[in-house]
Amino acid sequence: MTRTVLESKSKTVVIGFDEPFCVIGERINPTGRKKLAAELEAGEFGTVEKDALEQVACGAMVLDINAGVVYNSNPNPNETEPPLMTRMVELVQGLVDVPLCIDSSVPGALKAGLETAQGRPLLNSVTGEEERLELVLPLVKKYNVPVVAISNDDTGISEDPDVRFAVAKKIVERAADFGIPAHDIVVDPLVMPVGAMATAGQQVFALVRKLREELGVNTTCGASNISFGLPNRHGINAAFLPMAIGAGMTSAIMNPVRKVEMEAINAANFLMNHDPNGGSWIRFAKVLEAVEGGQSFPEAAAAHASSGRAGGRRGGRARRAG
Amino acid sequence: MTRTVLESKSKTVVIGFDEPFCVIGERINPTGRKKLAAELEAGEFGTVEKDALEQVACGAMVLDINAGVVYNSNPNPNETEPPLMTRMVELVQGLVDVPLCIDSSVPGALKAGLETAQGRPLLNSVTGEEERLELVLPLVKKYNVPVVAISNDDTGISEDPDVRFAVAKKIVERAADFGIPAHDIVVDPLVMPVGAMATAGQQVFALVRKLREELGVNTTCGASNISFGLPNRHGINAAFLPMAIGAGMTSAIMNPVRKVEMEAINAANFLMNHDPNGGSWIRFAKVLEAVEGGQSFPEAAAAHASSGRAGGRRGGRARRAG
Numbered sequence: 058m059t060r061t062v063l064e065s066k067s068k069t070v071v072i073g074f075d076e077p078f079c080v081i082g083e084r085i086n087p088t089g090r091k092k093l094a095a096e097l098e099a100g101e102f103g104t105v106e107k108d109a110l111e112q113v114a115c116g117a118m119v120l121d122i123n124a125g126v127v128y129n130s131n132p133n134p135n136e137t138e139p140p141l142m143t144r145m146v147e148l149v150q151g152l153v154d155v156p157l158c159i160d161s162s163v164p165g166a167l168k169a170g171l172e173t174a175q176g177r178p179l180l181n182s183v184t185g186e187e188e189r190l191e192l193v194l195p196l197v198k199k200y201n202v203p204v205v206a207i208s209n210d211d212t213g214i215s216e217d218p219d220v221r222f223a224v225a226k227k228i229v230e231r232a233a234d235f236g237i238p239a240h241d242i243v244v245d246p247l248v249m250p251v252g253a254m255a256t257a258g259q260q261v262f263a264l265v266r267k268l269r270e271e272l273g274v275n276t277t278c279g280a281s282n283i284s285f286g287l288p289n290r291h292g293i294n295a296a297f298l299p300m301a302i303g304a305g306m307t308s309a310i311m312n313p314v315r316k317v318e319m320e321a322i323n324a325a326n327f328l329m330n331h332d333p334n335g336g337s338w339i340r341f342a343k344v345l346e347a348v349e350g351g352q353s354f355p356e357a358a359a360a361h362a363s364s365g366r367a368g369g370r371r372g373g374r375a376r377r378a379g
Numbered sequence: 380m381t382r383t384v385l386e387s388k389s390k391t392v393v394i395g396f397d398e399p400f401c402v403i404g405e406r407i408n409p410t411g412r413k414k415l416a417a418e419l420e421a422g423e424f425g426t427v428e429k430d431a432l433e434q435v436a437c438g439a440m441v442l443d444i445n446a447g448v449v450y451n452s453n454p455n456p457n458e459t460e461p462p463l464m465t466r467m468v469e470l471v472q473g474l475v476d477v478p479l480c481i482d483s484s485v486p487g488a489l490k491a492g493l494e495t496a497q498g499r500p501l502l503n504s505v506t507g508e509e510e511r512l513e514l515v516l517p518l519v520k521k522y523n524v525p526v527v528a529i530s531n532d533d534t535g536i537s538e539d540p541d542v543r544f545a546v547a548k549k550i551v552e553r554a555a556d557f558g559i560p561a562h563d564i565v566v567d568p569l570v571m572p573v574g575a576m577a578t579a580g581q582q583v584f585a586l587v588r589k590l591r592e593e594l595g596v597n598t599t600c601g602a603s604n605i606s607f608g609l610p611n612r613h614g615i616n617a618a619f620l621p622m623a624i625g626a627g628m629t630s631a632i633m634n635p636v637r638k639v640e641m642e643a644i645n646a647a648n649f650l651m652n653h654d655p656n657g658g659s660w661i662r663f664a665k666v667l668e669a670v671e672g673g674q675s676f677p678e679a680a681a682a683h684a685s686s687g688r689a690g691g692r693r694g695g696r697a698r699r700a701g
Contacts (some may be wrong), residue, residue, distance in 0.1 A: 106483075251649060252657055258650030262625060283650070287657065289642075290666035296646030299618040300625040303584060324618030327573060328580030328605070335574055335609065342610035 059240045061203045061275050063119060063156035064176030070156050072203075072243060072275045072308050077331045078093045078298075078322050079164045079308035081158050081179070081277065084108040085149065087126045094126045097141060102148055113153045114359035116322075117313040120153065121181060122146055122170065123160040139169035146173040158310070160207075164192055173198045179203050179243065181310075185210030185224035194235045203241040204232075205277060205310075214247055218260045221246055222267055229272050240294030243308065244268050250285035251293065257283060258297065263305035271307040280309040280318070291317040299325040316354040320345065381562045383480035385441060385523045386498030392440045392478050394525075394565060394597045394630050399653045400620075401630035402645050403480050403501070403599065404439030406430040407471065409448045416448045424470055435445060435475045436681035438644075439635040442475065443481040443503060444468055444492065468495040480527075480632070486514055489612050493522045496523045501565065501644035503632075507532030516557045525563040526554075527599060527632075536569055537554075540582040543568055544589055551594050564599045565587035565630065566590050572607035573615065579605060580619065585628035591627040602631040602640070614638040621647040638676040643669065 061072040072079040085108050087094035093104050110158070112120060116260050124142040138161060145168075146157060159170030161179035167180060180204035183193040197204045206228040208214075208221035215221055225244045232242055246264040249257040261283075265276050284293035295317045298309065302325040312318055323341045326332045340361055347357035407430050409416035415426050433440060446464040453459050460483060464629040468479060468491075481492030482503035489502060504527035505515040528550040529542035530536075535544055547566045554564055570584040571579040583605075587598050600623070606615035617639045620648045621630065624647040635641055645663045648654045656687045662683055669679035 255652045255655065257654055288661060289667055291644050292642045292664070292667070293649065295617070296621040296643050297650055299622045300647065300650060302623045303622040320614045321618050322616045325622065327615065328619055328622060330577045330581055338615070339610060342614075345611055345614070356429070375592065 059269075059273050059275055061179075061243055062177060063157045063179055063203065063242055065154050066175040068154050068176075069157065071361075072277075072359070074269065074275075074305070074307065075331070076307070077326045077337070078302050078306070079119060079277075080110035080117050080313050080319070080322060081109075081119040081121055081308055081310045082313050083121050083279075084312060084314065085120060085145065085159060086110055086123035086160065088123065097124070097126045097145075098128050098130070102145070105145060106146060106152060107252045109149045109152050110359075112313050113155055114307065114355055114362045115313040115315075116319050116358065117155065119150060119156045119158050119179060119308075121158040121160045121310055122149060124166055125161060125163070135165055138163045139165040142166040142169045143173045144168050150175055164196075165192070167196055170195060171202065177202055179205060181205045182207050182245070182291045183228060184229050187211060190231050194232055194237065197232070197237055197241070198235045204237075204241060206232075206242050207244055207245045208247050216254065218246070220263050222264060225274070226272060229274060234270050236271040237271050240275070243277050244272070245277050245279070247308075248278045248280065248282040250287075251283055251288045261301060261306075265301060265304045265306045275307040276305070277308040277310060278306065287309065291315065294318050295321040298322055299328070302326075304331060314355055316345070316348060319354075328349065381591075381595050381597055383501075383562055383565055384499060385525065387476050387478045388472065388497040390476050390478065390498075394599075396591065396597075396627070396629065397653070398629070399648045399659070400624050400628070401441060402439050402598075402635050402641070402644060403441040403443055403632045404430075404434035404635050405443050405601075405632045406434055406634060406636065407442060407467065408445035408482065410445065419446070419448045419467075420450050420452070424467070427467060427470060428474060431471045431474050432681075433677040434635050435477055436677055436684050437635040438641050438680065439477065439638075441480050441501060441630075442471060442633055443480040444471060445503075446488055446492075447483060447485070450562055456485050457487055461487040462486045464488040464491045465495045468492050472497055477664055482550055486518075489518055491513070493518060494525065501527060503527045504529050504567070505550060506530075507549050508532060512550070512553050513677045516554055516559065519554070519563070525565060526559075528554075528564050529567045529569055530569050531548045538569070538571070538576065540586050544586060547590060547596070548594060551596060561595050562597070565599050566594070567599050567601070567632075570600045570602065570604040571658055572609075573605055574608045580622065583623060583628075587623060587628045588595045597629040598627070599630040599632060600628065602633045608624045613637065616640050618642040620644055621650070624651060625649075636677055638667070638670060641676075 063070045124138050128137045157174050158179040158181050161167050184207045208224045210224045251257040260316050283297045284290035298321045329339045344357045385392045449647050450459045479496050480501040480503050483489050506529045530546045532546045534611045573579040603618045606612035649660045665684050666679045
């Protein structure tokens with residue numbers, strides 16, 4: 058059984074075929090968030106703190122950290138992003154004890170994040186592009202961390218799922234050349250918007266099954282892409298996630314501060330027999346009751362978080378080699 | 380591709396691997412509804428009328444009709460149920476133009492329903508019990524109708540999914556002896572409550588896939604059984620239905636007057652590429668908007684029903700042989 062092991066200072070999270078779905082909180086990312094970008098350039102971290110606490114309270118088991126701000130004062134991210142990544146990683150791991158996902162297109166920022174993160178973070182990401190493979194895989198090997206592998210290459214993103222599978226296969230094989238095992242590759246098969254491509258859902262479900270059966274890898278995705286441009290997006294997301302989980306998807310990079318999507322994931326965990334005795338479901342139902350009673354979802358979730366959460370298992374951390 | 384063809388006076392509904400999920404409205408059934416049972420014994424049909432109109436407005440493509448009232452004035456259902464079935468079928472098909480599902484454990488009531496229903500109704504149900512096979516299959520053959528086949532037999536309901544598969548296989552084979560094709564058998568693999576049996580969800584998903592791949596049959600279920608005894612049942616149902624649809628389930632006998640479940644089904648149809656261009660989803664999103672605005676779900680659904688609904692396709696009815 059494929060198991061991708063992530064660690065924070067004292068907590069282990071396993072992404073795996075026999076584990077609850079791993080929710081990777083996507084909020085700490087200035088891309089498309091002008092206000093957050095401005096705050097970060099000004100050295101203000103209030104939003105980052107709030108996003109860290111809220112996401113974990115709502116059920117994020119891992120937090121993505123992206124420091125991709127283009128400073129007005131200095132347009133060279135190779136200079137500005139690494140120290141910002143260091144600062145953000147230090148801040149977040151001082152606040153919450155969950156593994157991190159170090160997310161950048163800037164090599165220096167990936168390295169800074171890897172140097173600063175405690176435990177065993179997830180690296181985000183490598184693609185099938187030659188330059189990226191040669192840049193990221195040595196870091197993955199050196200720091201002995203798992204990595205998200207996105208199924209596009211130098212030709213771009215293919216609409217043909219067979220091509221996207223072939224790209225994933227190439228990355229897994231190239232990683233093996235570096236001595237990186239398949240269980241440390243978490244493939245993102247790329248989710249297209251179903252409003253633009255009618256087969257988008259079916260493509261993902263078939264790809265996830267194939268990636269699992271033929272390459273033995275865990276999978277992830279940017280889940281909300283599926284509903285891009287459509288009305289009532291949460292309704293599409295909340296059906297997509299259980300269907301993807303049923304097909305074998307084991308994680309998603311998503312906004313966990315969303316009741317509807319988190320309810321769907323909690324129910325799907327139960328239906329996959331990844332919630333023994335329904336303990337997590339019953340706790341989540343209490344959160345929903347509190348929301349009915351007028352509390353916000355993060356407030357209600359935080360109030361019930363002390364009683365434990367799916368997948369948030371504690372355990373001794375094995376020291377990371379490298 | 381397996382296609383189970385149902386007909387009303389002028390409408391054809393196909394249950395099939397390449398069709399939108401077929402919602403069979405379960406409401407017109409006095410089992411566990413004391414008030415409805417008393418009304419029916421008193422010859423009052425107001426609730427039946429309301430249930431027929433509301434269910435179709437909300438998206439039911441087929442209506443189940445069960446006349447199983449034990450009269451206080453006459454405890455013999457063999458005498459009372461057949462004329463009541465006739466009356467209810469006449470009433471419902473006078474009000475709404477959808478195929479019916481004739482549901483009874485009383486042979487005379489099945490016959491009365493088959494005699495009275497226009498078009499090609501679904502018969503509900505045969506089981507693997509010897510007596511039931513010998514009683515129902517000749518009716519299925521004589522009236523040339525499809526039938527729901529429930530996977531229990533004289534030994535009861537097995538908790539072992541392999542046994543339930545074997546019972547379904549036996550029914551399909553026995554039907555073939557009568558000249559009834561597999562595409563006219565809609566198998567109910569039996570959904571257990573996940574609160575009582577942790578593997579209940581996985582059992583159904585695996586069984587549905589196997590029934591489809593090995594026997595080539597359509598499937599149905601009493602969808603809400605999955606959440607029996609649990610808090611926030613709609614949340615479980617709304618994840619179960621998309622997962623079952625993803626596994627290949629093609630219909631369910633369920634309450635369609637439930638926004639959350641119908642939203643999940645509409646989204647799943649879209650994600651299975653059974654809602655070309657998302658037209659049904661976009662219409663459904665308007666219903667949800669009207670509900671947000673304060674309308675009840677049946678009211679909002681009825682207001683938008685005139686613009687068409689998934690699967691409610693009109694077409695010339697072929698005359699039924701036999």
